[in-house]
Amino acid sequence: MLSEGWAKVYITVEGDSGDIERCCEKKDSHMEDLSLQYVNLEESENLERHRTEGFSSSKALVVRRGAPFRVSLQLEDRTFHPKTDFLRIKVMLGSLYVIIPVTSSKKVSSSSWNAYIDPEGLNLQSPSIFICSPASASVGCYRFQLCVFTQESQKAYAIGKFILLCNPWCREDAVYVPFEDQREEYVQNDSGLLFMGTPMNLVSRPWSFDQYEPGVLEACLNLLQVSPWHQKNTRLDYLNRNNPVYISRVVSAMINSEDDLGVLKGNWSDDFKQGVHPSMWTGSGDILKQWAQSGYSPVKYGQCWVFAAVMCTVMRVLGIPCRVVTNFNSAHDTNANLVIEEYYTETGQKLNVSKDSIWNFHVWVECYMTRRDLGPGMDGWQVLDPTPQERSGGEFCCGPAPVKAIKDRRIDLLYDIPFVYAEVNADVLSVIVSKGRVISYSKDTEKVGSLILTKAIGFPIHQSITGDYKHIKSPTSSLTSRRSTMSGDSTLSRAGSSNGVSVSLTLDRAQVAGEPVCFTVKVINRQNVAKKMKVHFNAQAKEYNHGPSDAFWETHGVIKLAPMEAKVVHQQILPAEYAHVLGDNLINLAVVVEDMDSQERVLASEEFNIASPHLTVQVADSIVPNKVQTASVSFTNPFSHPVSGVLTVAGAGLIQGKVNFRVLSLCPGGRMEQHITFVPSMVGTKMLQASLSLTNISSTIRGFKMVSVHGA
Structure with missing residues (x-):
């Protein structure tokens, strides 16, 4: 032996x-x-x-x-x-x-x-x-x-x-990172947060990158082997794998399955019966292992945050520093004119008539590398986007585009800088149409790319990197200025105006499921004559990447304004009125004021999400490997009706696979608590995450706890 x-x-x-x-x-x-x-x-x-x-x-x-x-x-x-x-x-x-x-x-x-x-x-x-x-x-x-x-x-x-x-610890390596805390976060950390929702109401979704789970390393290496580049010219592919620029383009194309035996099949419809709803994934390991075990059949289904999170896993496995990035109000400019047109009816209902679009959020990754192919000044973080949107070099991939080049609009450089530049810098033209005729329009130069986030180093919180992508006019962070806009300190970016009247729309607070949606509209008469105004309110449900559906709530009224007078109108949408559009949906809220004499119309609009409640995860302070530990997951039902569902608990390095529990009918205000035992297998900071998929509401409640496993 x-x-x-x-x-x-x-x-x-x-x-x-x-x-x-x-x-x-x-x-x-x-x-x-x-x-x-x-x-x-x-x-x-x-x-x-x-x-x-x-x-x-x-x-x-x-x-x-x-x-x-x-x-x-x-x-x-x-x-x-x-x-x-x-x-x-x-x-x-x-x-x-x-x-x-x-x-x-x-x-x-x-x-x-x-x-x-x-x-x-x-x-x-x-x-x-x-x-x-x-x-x-x-x-x-x-x-x-x-x-x-x-x-x-x-x-x-x-x-x-x-x-x-690759070796981020080696100075001569093209992926060298000089700081240990960054190497720990962007290469070794096997869990993180994905940011979704809206700038005012951020949703932090826990994600397990799973790079150390059995079979994941092999799946990532197989991804390189089954790529079209390797199959076409094996020798050249092996030679080019010395370059992180080349590797990152191959991986970006291979995460989606549009051109090859890629990992994920995208689906932005409402039909997910042939696979898994993208919002149900909690980590990369299940996806990569399913792909490899199926003989490289695409896993169904992915959307932008799933594509990005899986790519982050692959890059970290290969030793290339990587982080997941969210761009809020991300533009898809199909005609490359840096203007996104949005059309509304005269009563404020948003129309689906433009080929251009704005996603409430879009998720990609950044990888850290030197760009010897571009010359000095372009090293550092590079944008890569595996979500299939446009072709680059004949393939559905995007990047690596230097973040520095995007900020300075160096559209002469490789790769895909004009596309990413538009995603964070396009203007929004809001147009009111009636009977096929434009009757009013306004431009917003601040909405697109209003906030760009990634996870902070070493802490489960967000970090704004907006200033890395664009020249910010205010010294305050985008998040601070955006929140002051929404709280009413400044409403310019969400206001419409004309020679005769101006209108602003402000949400009173971040919206939480089970509470009324409260908002305020301020209308100002800017002329020395009295006015009689029609006011149209309209709310439509929408997915983050789609135009909205028909209105689920609307109301109309008339107000009178004395010369130079300002009036404030308070409105609310009750939980019973929006309950059927909960889940991952957002809401497009619009107000149109119409001068009854001149028929002049002015629009103000806002898109927001209604945050789900959270699961509370608690774990003992002292955790050591290879010893039975206990955690608890609790939840209080904030809805006005009973809920039931399935509770799933997982954690790479803490729990083998996933553990499921059935949650029976929980009355309004009722509380559940579930105890879980687990045996940590790895030292380090790990994420224990829980999700409750409700059966009678299209919604998933999530929670997580960072667990420090100390050596014996």
């Missing part, structure tokens, strides 16, 4: 005898043969040295480029004679290979493969060899051999495999 950590090796001859002849040189002496008995890949030491401990379940050793890893040899028959015995390492990636002489010098070059015998504590019966790849080596699964030649013989031994990843 082999001792732990050791693998038996076999003499191999690959192809013809020329392989060994290239590895070894014949000698004419008659010394005793040198044979290799075992090789120890020193897994625990190498995983710790390369910060790949999370991949310990892999069948191959996982290391990072630009840093040495150690293998130990166990010789039989005799010891190693440095003056007469020679070793070489043959490293193979597909049909590519390199032969590395094993030297006695620790001086290595970051631009080439190196191997040396450990000169410190040299044990001639079991010497150690350090192998170091260049910082620009290709990512992939390598095979390697040890070639042994003496004055008497030559032999080649198959050692096994190792997986080589």
Whole structure:
């Protein structure tokens, strides 16, 4: 029986005898043969040295480029004679290979493969060899051999495999990040938050990236193997995998299934019967493993945040720093004129007649890398968007587009900068039409890209990065200025005006399910004549990426304004009136005021979400691995009717798979509490997340708790 950590090796001859002849040189002496008995890949030491401990379940050793890893040899028959015995390492990636002489010098070059015998504590019966790849080596699964030649013989031994990843800890690597807290967050962190909803009413959705779950690493490597680039020209693909720009474009295209055997099938309809509703996914692991196990059939279904979160997993697995980013009020400018037209009826109902669109939020990723292809100044965060919207180079992919280039409108550079620039900078033209004729219009230059967020480093909260994408007029953050707009301190960005009258629409507070939607409309007569005004209120449900459906609530009235008078009108939509449009829907709320004498009309509108209540997750303070722990999940029903559903609890590194509990009818105001036991398997900060899918409402209630698992 082999001792732990050791693998038996076999003499191999690959192809013809020329392989060994290239590895070894014949000698004419008659010394005793040198044979290799075992090789120890020193897994625990190498995983710790390369910060790949999370991949310990892999069948191959996982290391990072630009840093040495150690293998130990166990010789039989005799010891190693440095003056007469020679070793070489043959490293193979597909049909590519390199032969590395094993030297006695620790001086290595970051631009080439190196191997040396450990000169410190040299044990001639079991010497150690350090192998170091260049910082620009290709990512992939390598095979390697040890070639042994003496004055008497030559032999080649198959050692096994190792997986080589990018190395953000290596200064010479194109993905190098200089700060440890950023490397921990953007490479090693296996959980995070995805931001949705609206700027005033943010929704923080927990997500498990699952990069250390069994099978995920292999699925990510298979993604590169089944890509059209690899299938078309295997050799060229392997060579290009040294470049994170190339890798990121391949992954961006492979996350969606529009052109290839990609991971996810997008679906923005109302029919998800053939798969899983995008809002039901809680992590990347289930998606990637299902894709791999199905023989690379696309997983159904994804929408933007699912595409982005899965891409974040793949990039972190490959060693490329990555974070998920949300752009609120994201424009899709189909005619590239940087103007998005939105059309309304004369009573404020929004129409679905424009090819352009604004998504209330759109989610993509940023990856950190140098851009040697673009010259100085474009290094750093790069936008990549795997959601299939437009083709780039013939494929449904987007990026990498330097964030710095987007801010400075460098549309002459690669890749897809004009498209992303429009997503964060387009103007919105709101047009009122009647009988096919434009009767009023107004332009909003602040709505699109009003807030751009990512998760803060080390904390489960958001961080605004709006200023990285665009030149902000105010020194305050977008979130602060947006909230002051919504609270009534400034209503310019959500107001309409004409020569005779102006109108502003303000939500009184962030909206929560079970409470009335309260809002205020302020109408100002800007002339020295009295006015009689019709006021039309209209609310329509909409999905984040679609135009709205028919109005579910409307009311009309008449107000009289004295010369230069301002009047404030308070309105509310009761929970019973919006209950049937809850779930992931948003609401488009509009008001049109009409001068009854001149027929002049002015529009103000706002889109908002109604936040779901939260589950409360509680865990003991002291958590250690491999010991039974207890958590509790509680929920109080805020709705005016009973609810029931299924509670699901999951947590990478905490719980194997998912645990489901049925929640029976819970009366209004009723409280449930469910206790869960789990056994942590990994040290570090982990996310325990819970979701309650309600059966009688199209809604999912979520909650999470960050858990610190300390070493024993």
